[in-house]
Amino acid sequence: MLFRVLKPYKWYAFLSFLLVSGYVASMLLQPRYLTNVLEAVMNNDQQEIYSIGVLLLIIAGIGLLCGGINTIISAHIAQSVSADIREETFKKIQTFSYANVEEFNAGNLVVRMTNDVNQIQNLVMMIFQVLLRLPLLFVGAFFFAVQTLPSLWWVIIAMVILVGGVAFGITGAMSAKFGRFQQLMDKMNAIAKENLRGVRVVKSFVQERQQYAKFRETSDDLFDLNLYIGNGFAVMQPILMFVSYMAIFVAIWFVSTMVETDSSAIGAITSFVTYLMQIMFALIMVSFMGMQVSRAFISLGRIKEVLDTDPAMIFKTNEVEELEGSLAFENVTFTYPHDDSAMLKNISFEVAAGQTIGVVGATGAGKSTLAQMIPRLFDPQEGSIKIGGKDLRDLSQETMRQTVSIVLQKAILFSGTIADNLRQGKADADQYALERAASIAQAAEFIERMDDTYHSYVEERGNNFSGGQKQRMSIARGVIGNPKILVLDDSTSALDAKSEKLVQEALNNDLKDTTTIIIAQKISSVVKADKILVLDDGRLIGQGTHKELVENNDVYREIYETQKGKEAE
Structure with missing residues (x-):
């Protein structure tokens, strides 16, 4: 060397x-x-x-x-x-x-x-x-x-x-x-x-x-x-x-x-x-x-x-493809490195393009792990994940990044300006794209009150912004590229009920053709989803609409009634 x-x-x-x-x-x-x-x-x-x-x-x-x-x-x-x-x-x-x-x-x-x-x-x-x-x-x-x-x-x-x-x-x-x-x-x-x-x-x-x-x-x-x-x-x-x-x-x-x-x-x-x-x-x-x-x-x-060290994940091709937003998990099993037990066990489901899917379950059920599998941050040990009918392992990195966007629960911002952080989702985004993404994420209302608006300085890890503001800027970064699939991993947890509702309405109105996967702790965040997946101990134990799951799934009904009781109190 x-x-x-x-x-x-x-x-x-x-x-x-x-x-x-x-x-x-x-x-x-x-x-x-x-x-x-x-x-x-x-x-x-x-x-x-x-x-x-x-x-x-x-x-x-x-x-x-x-x-x-x-x-x-x-x-x-x-x-x-x-x-x-x-x-x-x-x-x-x-x-x-x-x-x-x-x-x-x-x-x-x-x-x-x-x-x-x-x-x-x-x-x-x-x-x-x-x-x-x-x-x-x-x-x-x-x-x-x-x-x-x-x-x-x-x-x-x-x-x-x-x-x-x-x-x-x-x-x-x-x-x-x-x-x-x-x-x-x-x-x-x-x-x-x-x-x-x-x-x-x-x-x-x-x-x-x-x-x-x-x-x-x-x-x-x-x-x-x-x-x-x-x-x-x-x-x-x-x-x-x-x-x-x-x-x-x-x-x-x-x-x-x-x-x-x-x-x-x-x-x-x-x-x-x-x-x-x-x-x-x-x-x-x-x-x-x-x-x-x-x-x-x-x-x-x-x-x-x-x-x-060879990267644990290899992209076989550099070819950029246009894909539709359908998603399918086929018998997916995943275990984290150095862990003995699988975090996801034989997961299978299908999502049509443009649908909104909710994923709920108790803490440690595997919701965030499932979310991270969609943009191929990890590869499953068994089974396959397909977008637009194609296995993720057969797609180029550029195709994946253009097709799938993920907003993590922990909002991570980098030192620089607000515009720099939003453009991480789309490098060539113009001012209109910045303002549109901020509007969808309900971030425009505080960004435009700042003296330098989109050129305002962001400290390391976004320490000069509140948790809710960081989450809204993370959502704006996720939607700015108009992805075919948008994964929201409990990314509205720091928002108040009114702001969360406004974000969901904006997503439904402005990203109608985008397949949206919402990982949530609160049932209220996914109650209007086209389909809800229920995870328990890494297994998919139910899927359907809110009404169907309340009637047929004991785990979902228990979570719903517990949260409903707390809200009533």
Whole structure:
């Protein structure tokens, strides 16, 4: 995956490699010429000192320039790659069905698009700014160190083995903890998001202390884990430095025995120690980068999991068709993911185009589930659902969205303007269409009283509107595209009786050819429907007109008489 996302920036990567090579070359050449400077000092050769000094400045300047330009290029690659991954992940999530989103959890997906993508961005930055130069630096320093003092090659090998062994052991032990780290991040994010979204409930029931305790527990677990990881790397640093300085001490000790027979060893030891420090730097940096790399590769795996997930729902064709508004359920059985028992069990019924159908039943009977099956938010495990005589699984997504519109019980609005929200139902809706839809939904009366009318600002989740106003705008969004089938999932529950009656009358008058499915808790909302379906424990136990069901269906009669009694009281 990493190579795939880097492929569009291969020329930037190649340029970065050249710049890193130039930077490393300048680092390796400086100790080489430093030996010559020391020899010139010992020989009191001022001209040689001046010449080599100028050359060292030029080499250092080239290295500085290469490093600076490479930092800019590395940042460009890292930012570009992270933006591409973030956009690709979000685009993939848009193809997910309800089942996919519920499987991952919304908070988890947000963490993957933010925290995990940031980890990948840091990894790419490290690759081109640090990690790319470490193997070049290690190999180059090793080669020049051996060439400078060939008799001390074993000191370098011993240091590499000891430093590499310690670093590999500690980094390996720490890397296993990073998966747990991301899980705790997911959990903490979910608690925070849940708390902020439900702040009114938290305040109303004085749950601040309990919410804080829940958050603190997860935060403390994350703190302990971070502390454990930090302590591991804190212990590693002094051990590695001790091994490195021991190697330097041993090198100096052996060189001191060589000075009597070879005076040039004094100049060589300076270069040798510098190369030894460069080797040590490369090993230590690899060790410390191991933590970031481990976290980043876990994040890569989490992003890859999203990108490799097949949508639970696939549309076989892109062909757009014109369908009539008839609807048929044929032996439909549906079970939610990870549930053992079916929510809908062997449901069968037919609806003619233009009819109004009511769906009633006790809480948990499966009414909302049935509503969500019609626009194909879920697919049944058994049976089929047909619109205009065609199975939903044989229709394109565009056909489905043009034919079926659903208004959910929980009105969800997005930040923007009222017009932006209504046009989600029809992207090219003009002003007349906006006003007509708002009039049908009885939303025009409050929208037109606002200073900016349809250009009035809607806060996130519609928090600057009442529940009834949000429901009416949701209904307007549902009817603006003149769908062949309109599903109202208890979408008038926040309206008063007068407003609900006006909405129903407007739907009957202005959408005569639209098949309307009304999911309702109140019998009064569906009493005039052409047909009423009665659900109980996921089964269809009756269908007919209000009069027929009062006479023949015990469950419907009980619901009706209970509500009638409450109204009388």
